[in-house]
Amino acid sequence: xxxxxxxxxxxxxxxxxxxxxxxxxxxxxxxxxxxxxxxxxxxxxxxxxxxxxxxxxxxxxxxxxxxxxxxxxxxxxxxxxxxxxxxxxxxxxxxxxxxxxxxxxxxxxxxxxxxxxxxxxxxxxxxxxxxxxxxxxxxxxxxxxxxxxxxxxxxxxxxxxxxxxxxxxxxxxxxxxxxxxxxxxxxxxxxxxxxxxxxxxxxxxxxxxxxxxxxxxxxxxxxxxxxxxxxxxxxxxxxxxxxxxxxxxxxxxxxxxxxxxxxxxxxxxxxxxxxxxxxxxxxxxxxxxxxxxxxxxxxxxxxxxxxxxxxxxxxxxxxxxxxxxxxxxxxxxxxxxxxxxxxxxxxxxxxxxxxxxxxxxxxxxxxxxxxxxxxxxxxxxxxxxxxxxxxxxxxxxxxxxxxxxxxxxxxxxxxxxxxxxxxxxxxxxxxxxxxxxxxxxxxxxxxxxxxxxxxxxxxxxxxxxxxxxxxxxxxxxxxxx
Amino acid sequence: xxxxxxxxxxxxxxxxxxxxxxxxxxxxxxxxxxxxxxxxxxxxxxxxxxxxxxxxxxxxxxxxxxxxxxxxxxxxxxxxxxxxxxxxxxxxxxxxxxxxxxxxxxxxxxxxxxxxxxxxxxxxxxxxxxxxxxxxxxxxxxxxxxxxxxxxxxxxxxxxxxxxxxxxxxxxxxxxxxxxxxxxxxxxxxxxxxxxxxxxxxxxxxxxxxxxxxxxxxxxxxxxxxxxxxxxxxxxxxxxxxxxxxxxxxxxxxxxxxxxxxxxxxxxxxxxxxxxxxxxxxxxxxxxxxxxxxxxxxxxxxxxxxxxxxxxxxxxxxxxxxxxxxxxxxxxxxxxxxxxxxxxxxxxxxxxxxxxxxxxxxxxxxxxxxxxxxxxxxxxxxxxxxxxxxxxxxxxxxxxxxxxxxxxxxxxxxxxxxxxxxxxxxxxxxxxxxxxxxxxxxxxxxxxxxxxxxxx
Numbered sequence: 001x002x003x004x005x006x007x008x009x010x011x012x013x014x015x016x017x018x019x020x021x022x023x024x025x026x027x028x029x030x031x032x033x034x035x036x037x038x039x040x041x042x043x044x045x046x047x048x049x050x051x052x053x054x055x056x057x058x059x060x061x062x063x064x065x066x067x068x069x070x071x072x073x074x075x076x077x078x079x080x081x082x083x084x085x086x087x088x089x090x091x092x093x094x095x096x097x098x099x100x101x102x103x104x105x106x107x108x109x110x111x112x113x114x115x116x117x118x119x120x121x122x123x124x125x126x127x128x129x130x131x132x133x134x135x136x137x138x139x140x141x142x143x144x145x146x147x148x149x150x151x152x153x154x155x156x157x158x159x160x161x162x163x164x165x166x167x168x169x170x171x172x173x174x175x176x177x178x179x180x181x182x183x184x185x186x187x188x189x190x191x192x193x194x195x196x197x198x199x200x201x202x203x204x205x206x207x208x209x210x211x212x213x214x215x216x217x218x219x220x221x222x223x224x225x226x227x228x229x230x231x232x233x234x235x236x237x238x239x240x241x242x243x244x245x246x247x248x249x250x251x252x253x254x255x256x257x258x259x260x261x262x263x264x265x266x267x268x269x270x271x272x273x274x275x276x277x278x279x280x281x282x283x284x285x286x287x288x289x290x291x292x293x294x295x296x297x298x299x300x301x302x303x304x305x306x307x308x309x310x311x312x313x314x315x316x317x318x319x320x321x322x323x324x325x326x327x328x329x330x331x332x333x334x335x336x337x338x339x340x341x342x343x344x345x346x347x348x349x350x351x352x353x354x355x356x357x358x359x360x361x362x363x364x365x366x367x368x369x370x371x372x373x374x375x376x377x378x379x380x381x382x383x384x385x386x387x388x389x390x391x392x393x394x395x396x397x398x399x400x401x402x403x404x405x406x407x408x409x410x411x412x413x414x415x416x417x418x419x420x421x422x423x424x425x426x427x428x429x430x431x432x433x434x435x436x437x438x439x440x441x442x443x444x445x446x447x448x449x450x451x452x453x454x455x456x457x458x459x460x461x462x463x464x465x466x467x468x469x470x471x472x473x474x475x476x477x478x479x480x481x
Numbered sequence: 482x483x484x485x486x487x488x489x490x491x492x493x494x495x496x497x498x499x500x501x502x503x504x505x506x507x508x509x510x511x512x513x514x515x516x517x518x519x520x521x522x523x524x525x526x527x528x529x530x531x532x533x534x535x536x537x538x539x540x541x542x543x544x545x546x547x548x549x550x551x552x553x554x555x556x557x558x559x560x561x562x563x564x565x566x567x568x569x570x571x572x573x574x575x576x577x578x579x580x581x582x583x584x585x586x587x588x589x590x591x592x593x594x595x596x597x598x599x600x601x602x603x604x605x606x607x608x609x610x611x612x613x614x615x616x617x618x619x620x621x622x623x624x625x626x627x628x629x630x631x632x633x634x635x636x637x638x639x640x641x642x643x644x645x646x647x648x649x650x651x652x653x654x655x656x657x658x659x660x661x662x663x664x665x666x667x668x669x670x671x672x673x674x675x676x677x678x679x680x681x682x683x684x685x686x687x688x689x690x691x692x693x694x695x696x697x698x699x700x701x702x703x704x705x706x707x708x709x710x711x712x713x714x715x716x717x718x719x720x721x722x723x724x725x726x727x728x729x730x731x732x733x734x735x736x737x738x739x740x741x742x743x744x745x746x747x748x749x750x751x752x753x754x755x756x757x758x759x760x761x762x763x764x765x766x767x768x769x770x771x772x773x774x775x776x777x778x779x780x781x782x783x784x785x786x787x788x789x790x791x792x793x794x795x796x797x798x799x800x801x802x803x804x805x806x807x808x809x810x811x812x813x814x815x816x817x818x819x820x821x822x823x824x825x826x827x828x829x830x831x832x833x834x835x836x837x838x839x840x841x842x843x844x845x846x847x848x849x850x851x852x853x854x855x856x857x858x859x860x861x862x863x864x865x866x867x868x869x870x871x872x873x874x875x876x877x878x879x880x881x882x883x884x885x886x887x888x889x890x891x892x893x894x895x896x897x898x899x900x901x902x903x904x905x906x907x908x909x910x911x912x913x914x915x916x917x918x919x920x921x922x923x924x925x926x927x928x929x930x931x932x933x934x935x936x937x
Contacts, residue, residue, distance in 0.1 A: 395865035
């Protein structure tokens with residue numbers, strides 16, 4: 001009997017979020033609520049130096065005066081900031097452990113996530129820093145990296161061990177006053193990754209951070225700081241999951257990238273936070289500030305695959321400050337059911353001969369809303385700035401929406417800016433063609449979506465590309481009806 | 482009675498002198514009421530509108546729609562809301578502003594007041610006349626009830642400001658199966674008798690089934706005194722109707738124009754609006770199309786060539802409400818010196834508007850380092866079976882093409898002009914009045930400062 005689209009649809013609707021399990025680990029969780037005391041307490045818990053505490057308090061005071069922004073094309077019940085616990089740590093985690101000492105339950109959880117730490121160590125040549133709830137629990141390959149002078153460790157450790165570096169760079173790209181969620185993050189961030197690549201060093205392996213929200217009623221506020229010194233190169237990966245819960249969990253991260261003269265940073269994200277169930281209940285609010293600053297001849301490339309989160313609000317940006325610097329943004333954003341995504345990028349051209357490329361692919365299915373919002377700004381001194389943007393949207397079904405809001409501001413006559421956007425659906429003839437050749441509708445859609453997203457998928461590091469491809473299939477199968 | 486209202490008016494005027502523009506407008510509404518029939522049902526619309534304006538006031542840059550255009554400097558000018566005295570003009574002095582090569586119907590206003598000696602109106606099968614008579618005479622009541630202020634926004638503050646003071650403008654009604662014999666010209670002159678004058682014309686254009694018309698609109702000030710025009714035009718195109726609307730914006734450096742045009746289209750209708758913006762200190766065009774039917778075609782085209790400190794802002798909206806419709810937008814801009822160009826085009830496709838084809842194109846050339854372009858093409862799509870695209874470019878003239886022309890003996894200045902002309906040309910292709918095309922060509926050549934010795 002033929003497998004009808006109806007059946008497929010039913011099956012998919014009930015398909016569960018694969019990473020929706022919850023691991024019962026004993027955690028050390030702060031009482032809910034936010035106040036200056038909590039901020040100080042977090043700082044104390046982390047045994048931070050005074051300058052860090054002061055920095056957090058300053059951010060908190062700024063945050064208190066700010067209002068939550070409403071301009072994004074998303075609708076959600078605002079999180080109650082007094083109902084979140086701002087610190088939760090798996091109790092048995094000890095930063096100086098070896099893998100053998102890690103809580104077996106934690107290891108079990110990694111296995112479920114498909115990121116068994118030792119397996120990765122052996123096979124994939126990827127150094128991983130894993131952040132569960134709010135603290136970093138495992139960092140691999142530190143020794144191998146240290147030989148090259150590369151620092152890759154949880155940011156809380158970096159504050160202790162390399163305060164001069166952290167202090168010098170933190171907040172220089174995303175100041176505490178930048179926006180509501182960045183200020184909140186600055187006040188309460190509990191961990192994250194810090195990475196420093198010394199002059200002229202090419203990082204021999206991919207660096208990776210894995211984020212997971214495990215505990216209920218907690219928010220995750222991590223902070224990533226990547227500094228690539230002159231002439232260095234690093235490729236950085238970031239992945240995330242969370243258990244399925246009825247309530248909305250908040251994830252407000254800040255990522256700062258600094259690419260000095262001639263340096264190159266490649267930052268890839270596969271975001272797969274719990275998107276909520278098919279009625280739109282639960283799911284993670286993903287409000288993230290990501291920004292990079294490029295000095296002379298530097299290059300920053302953002303690649304992201306966004307399939308998760310109930311509400312996403314994220315604009316990885318590049319400030320092309322130095323002459324000849326390059327910014328790139330490759331993105332696939334997939335929304336299904338009741339998901340909402342408002343994502344895009346900002347390319348600020350300040351230096352001469354700066355170039356930027358934006359390729360954004362939006363795929364909306366179910367009752368979701370998918371928006372691209374981008375800014376390309378060319379200042380009056382940025383001679384010969386060049387930008388190419390392309391935003392394509394694919395719509396599946398007539399209950400979803402695709403939106404584009406590109407802002408283009410040019411103040412220099414030598415600027416060359418091109419922007420292109422298209423919206424379409426998967427053609428019935430395309431599917432028919434595949435069916436005719438014995439490819440099922442489900443496979444055909446995967447095939448077409450894959451082709452649609454190829455430009456971006458190609459930019460991902462190998463292992464990630466495979467995972468991303470799988471994710472795309474899972475989040476979209478059967479959405480055509 | 483007349484004497485009394487005149488003195489009342491003077492008292493108001495004295496009080497109003499030191500107020501900011503918004504308060505002045507709101508208080509002037511009382512004086513305005515003295516001169517019109519407040520028992521007319523239209524007046525309820527006006528009262529509603531002034532209330533909305535009073536709450537909202539002038540838009541500020543904090544609003545997304547006005548992010549790139551500031552009206553602050555305008556609000557400091559002491560505009561006269563009502564012209565102090567009537568003026569007249571001789572046709573020979575202003576002939577050059579008309580498309581005088583062809584015969585047209587003319588509706589001419591001087592300082593907001595209808596000029597019967599310059600105009601040529603008609604009631605012969607079609608109505609090409611005045612808004613003031615349409616609003617007051619009983620014979621038009623049925624039409625006014627159905628159409629007046631029906632498509633214009635009741636929320637947007639400047640539109641409601643115009644609605645509140647709506648009294649005069651052009652009224653064009655083309656009944657079923659009729660086509661007026663010649664194009665219609667609507668021209669607003671300001672004489673500069675007042676040091677600063679604010680005009681609020683209100684036009685109503687109705688094309689019934691199978692009718693067709695061509696309209697040319699122009700605003701022209703004759704001196705360097707400041708003029709602020711806040712115009713609202715409502716266009717209704719019934720089934721199979723064709724409306725061609727040309728806006729020639731080539732005013733002098735002291736003139737500000739805020740043009741709000743609302744178009745309501747029914748099945749199979751075609752409406753084209755061409756906007757040629759060459760002159761004026763600040764121009765803001767709000768062009769809104771609502772497609773209330775199937776197989777509709779909407780076209781918006783524009784050429785903007787500005788320099789000095791000029792500012793032109795095109796704001797378009799196409800709302801695809803029903804299936805199987807099309808919209809085409811093509812805006813070209815050339816910006817020199819310290820000028821600023823803004824383009825914000827929004828396309829909304831409703832859930833049921835399947836098989837929509839919506840295209841939008843915005844190309845710009847920056848000629849000077851001090852010129853600025855802000856552009857924001859926007860798509861909001863809720864239907865899946867659609868073809869929508871927008872494209873937007875900012876660039877310069879091709880150096881190689883310039884060299885090619887120069888190597889063939891064409892001086893640099895002319896070569897540049899030729900290239901710029903070619904850049905803007907496809908917008909002109911759809912102009913259906915040849916004489917108007919020639920006129921626009923001349924204006925472009927003039928604006929680019931060249932004489933090519935032949936008609937482009």
